[in-house]
Amino acid sequence: MMRLAMLSVQKSKSLEWLLFAVCLWLIPSSSWLQAEEGTVSSVTDHLTVSIKNIQGQEIHPFRVDEAQGSVLIFVTHDCPISNAYAPEMSRLRNEYQKKGFKMMLVYVDPDASVENIKAHMKDFSLNGYTAISDKTHRLVKAVGATVTPEVAVVLTDGSLSYRGRIDNMYPALGQRRRVITEKDLRNALNAILENQPVTVSRTEAIGCYMPNLQF
Amino acid sequence: MKPFRYLLVALVMSVGISIQAKEFPVTFSEHIAPIVFNNCATCHRPNEAAPFSLMNYRDVQKRAELILTVVEDRFMPPWHATSKDFEFQDHRQLADSDIRLFETWVETGMAKGDLDKLPPMPEFTDGWQLGEPDLVVNMAEGYTLYAEGPDIYRNFVIPLNLEEDKWIQAIEFRPGKRSVVHHSLFYYDTSGEARARDAEDPIPGYKRMGRDREGGGIGGWAVGGIPKKLPEGLAYHLPKGSDLILSTHFHPSGKEETEVSTVGFYFSDEPPNQKFTGVQLPPVFGALAGVNIPAGDSNYTKHDSFVLPIDVKAFGVSSHAHYLGKSMNMTATLPNGEEREMLSITDWDFSWQEQYRYKDYIFLPAGTKLDASVTWDNSSDNINNPNDPPVPVKWGRESDDEMGSVTLQMVAANPDEFSKLRQAIQQHTGEASRKARGGRVARNGNQGRGALLKRMLEQFDKDEDGQLSPAERQAAREAFGR
Numbered sequence: 204m205m206r207l208a209m210l211s212v213q214k215s216k217s218l219e220w221l222l223f224a225v226c227l228w229l230i231p232s233s234s235w236l237q238a239e240e241g242t243v244s245s246v247t248d249h250l251t252v253s254i255k256n257i258q259g260q261e262i263h264p265f266r267v268d269e270a271q272g273s274v275l276i277f278v279t280h281d282c283p284i285s286n287a288y289a290p291e292m293s294r295l296r297n298e299y300q301k302k303g304f305k306m307m308l309v310y311v312d313p314d315a316s317v318e319n320i321k322a323h324m325k326d327f328s329l330n331g332y333t334a335i336s337d338k339t340h341r342l343v344k345a346v347g348a349t350v351t352p353e354v355a356v357v358l359t360d361g362s363l364s365y366r367g368r369i370d371n372m373y374p375a376l377g378q379r380r381r382v383i384t385e386k387d388l389r390n391a392l393n394a395i396l397e398n399q400p401v402t403v404s405r406t407e408a409i410g411c412y413m414p415n416l417q418f
Numbered sequence: 419m420k421p422f423r424y425l426l427v428a429l430v431m432s433v434g435i436s437i438q439a440k441e442f443p444v445t446f447s448e449h450i451a452p453i454v455f456n457n458c459a460t461c462h463r464p465n466e467a468a469p470f471s472l473m474n475y476r477d478v479q480k481r482a483e484l485i486l487t488v489v490e491d492r493f494m495p496p497w498h499a500t501s502k503d504f505e506f507q508d509h510r511q512l513a514d515s516d517i518r519l520f521e522t523w524v525e526t527g528m529a530k531g532d533l534d535k536l537p538p539m540p541e542f543t544d545g546w547q548l549g550e551p552d553l554v555v556n557m558a559e560g561y562t563l564y565a566e567g568p569d570i571y572r573n574f575v576i577p578l579n580l581e582e583d584k585w586i587q588a589i590e591f592r593p594g595k596r597s598v599v600h601h602s603l604f605y606y607d608t609s610g611e612a613r614a615r616d617a618e619d620p621i622p623g624y625k626r627m628g629r630d631r632e633g634g635g636i637g638g639w640a641v642g643g644i645p646k647k648l649p650e651g652l653a654y655h656l657p658k659g660s661d662l663i664l665s666t667h668f669h670p671s672g673k674e675e676t677e678v679s680t681v682g683f684y685f686s687d688e689p690p691n692q693k694f695t696g697v698q699l700p701p702v703f704g705a706l707a708g709v710n711i712p713a714g715d716s717n718y719t720k721h722d723s724f725v726l727p728i729d730v731k732a733f734g735v736s737s738h739a740h741y742l743g744k745s746m747n748m749t750a751t752l753p754n755g756e757e758r759e760m761l762s763i764t765d766w767d768f769s770w771q772e773q774y775r776y777k778d779y780i781f782l783p784a785g786t787k788l789d790a791s792v793t794w795d796n797s798s799d800n801i802n803n804p805n806d807p808p809v810p811v812k813w814g815r816e817s818d819d820e821m822g823s824v825t826l827q828m829v830a831a832n833p834d835e836f837s838k839l840r841q842a843i844q845q846h847t848g849e850a851s852r853k854a855r856g857g858r859v860a861r862n863g864n865q866g867r868g869a870l871l872k873r874m875l876e877q878f879d880k881d882e883d884g885q886l887s888p889a890e891r892q893a894a895r896e897a898f899g900r
Contacts, residue, residue: 326673381804415482
């Protein structure tokens with residue numbers, strides 16, 4: 204890497220870009236790259252992934268089975284934006300679990316213990332959810348989630364039908380809209396229920412970036 | 419582990435943005451910890467207002483991209499006041515060089531560095547920051563805030579039962595639930611009106627922003643703010659029998675919380691040796707300025723100016739507006755024509771209302787002209803706009819109404835001349851009031867009454883039904899102050 208950098212310092216700018224392009228091309232395609240680039244369109248390679256829920260039972264979060272779809276909401280217990288959505292998350296579960304979706308909370312902080320998660324769910328009235336602690340970010344990488352809160356909706360065929368924000372309450376970090384005007388997740392779930400295409404299938408989620416794993 | 423990151427580093431280095439990274443490695447212990455410990459950990463530590471701690475390598479490495487984004491945006495550390503000419507106390511803005519250092523650290527893989535070089539955590543005082551207060555009071559009843567919904571402004575009345583007048587050097591405010599209390603402004607009330615309002619409202623406290631007529635502002639607290647005593651020899655007067663009013667701003671956190679705030683008073687033993695006052699422009703938080711912001715107007719400005727009758731020494735500045743506030747500034751033009759920037763806020767954020775104190779007294783000679791302007795954005799591009807679609811907004815006390823002003827706090831350079839300053843301020847407010855009433859001449863005739871009514875309607879007829887309801891009339895009476 205250093206050699207590459209030194210080399211390019213001596214070259215002209217256009218050469219650098221050429222070099223950059225070559226480097227990009229050289230990089231093998233892998234799931235982490237897809238995740239960072241946000242190009243994930245399905246989780247078909249991950250349908251068999253199994254992970255323990257916080258009760259310790261093995262579950263298959265991407266297996267939709269007889270359900271309408273799997274809804275994974277990525278959260279952190281100490282992100283104020285993620286927490287501000289707790290009441291809406293609670294309503295979403297009440298409404299859409301009944302309508303046939305598998306509703307899951309995915310806690311992504313590698314340092315959060317099962318006790319932390321249970322306490323958080325109790326505090327924020329999220330107890331009805333199936334909760335998963337994704338300490339190694341297997342699920343995060345599989346769907347390409349980049350912040351909390353962010354939602355991924357997976358269909359039976361493994362396609363990623365929706366990924367992004369819950370709604371537009373936060374236009375940017377530190378800014379909260381007084382009136383919510385776009386309920387993107389609800390729109391997506393309702394479209395799926397009505398066998399309609401999801402018109403807005405990707406949105407930018409605003410919140411706390413994925414915590415880095417420990418080196 | 420992350421080839422893409424290496425690639426980014428290579429690219430960044432190659433275009434020379436960050437050649438220094440090659441020359442000396444940026445490490446947590448040596449470069450990042452001093453920045454984080456001194457600027458972030460004040461609030462980002464256990465039992466403080468911030469949502470998570472930033473006290474060690476793992477705390478910072480885990481959230482490195484988030485931290486980088488918020489410091490680059492200057493959303494953190496929270497600080498909105500600037501002045502080209504003067505420095506503020508407890509200034510929390512990071513230097514550009516610190517931000518670049520942090521950026522380099524993230525891009526070069528967040529090295530831990532030599533642990534021996536890690537600086538010690540600054541010593542933070544737990545509990546009362548200014549020592550044991552002379553008087554501690556708290557809200558008699560907890561106020562329960564919902565889990566979600568719009569921000570709440572609420573006034574709480576705390577009887578102080580003082581049998582003699584007191585002089586306040588400082589007030590320290592301690593929220594019970596730091597995740598929901600965003601800021602609180604302090605007032606005193608000697609009329610009993612606030613108490614009566616509180617009694618009428620079935621739940622603790624009462625709605626409405628700002629103060630009542632019989633009393634005054636005695637400071638405030640905002641998240642991140644460090645309690646400060648007034649400059650040596652100055653104090654707020656607190657008449658006996660006063661009630662304390664806390665005008666508190668809450669952010670719901672996603673979880674229901676019950677707030678009981680605690681307040682500590684620090685009194686001075688002796689009356690202050692000199693008086694201080696604020697020049698508020700426009701006066702009465704803009705009540706007399708005819709604020710009437712058309713729906714959709716993204717750049718509505720009110721301006722006011724005042725010429726200092728005597729030499730003064732300024733020590734603090736603050737500004738006020740509600741959700742539509744966009745920017746405010748105050749400049750001082752000295753008699754020799756030189757201009758000084760007293761305050762500039764270009765990205766007004768309703769959430770961070772602070773009272774800024776200059777590092778040193780600023781001498782402003784007699785004849786200095788203070789110019790202040792406040793700009794509002796009532797378009798739908800203003801994400802804080804409480805109305806969708808926007809509606810016309812006038813001056814008023816509710817949070818969906820607007821106010822706007824900039825206040826410069828000062829003492830007379832020669833204390834004997836203080837009364838001249840106070841008179842000039844009263845005169846200025848009086849003129850604004852007369853202008854708002856439609857002019858001195860017109861006031862006496864029938865035509866004048868008509869003009870007055872017309873102006874009152876323009877300003878206070880919120881529901882625009884062509885007449886003033888009792889509530890609108892009350893607001894008008896309060897605004898005109900008599």
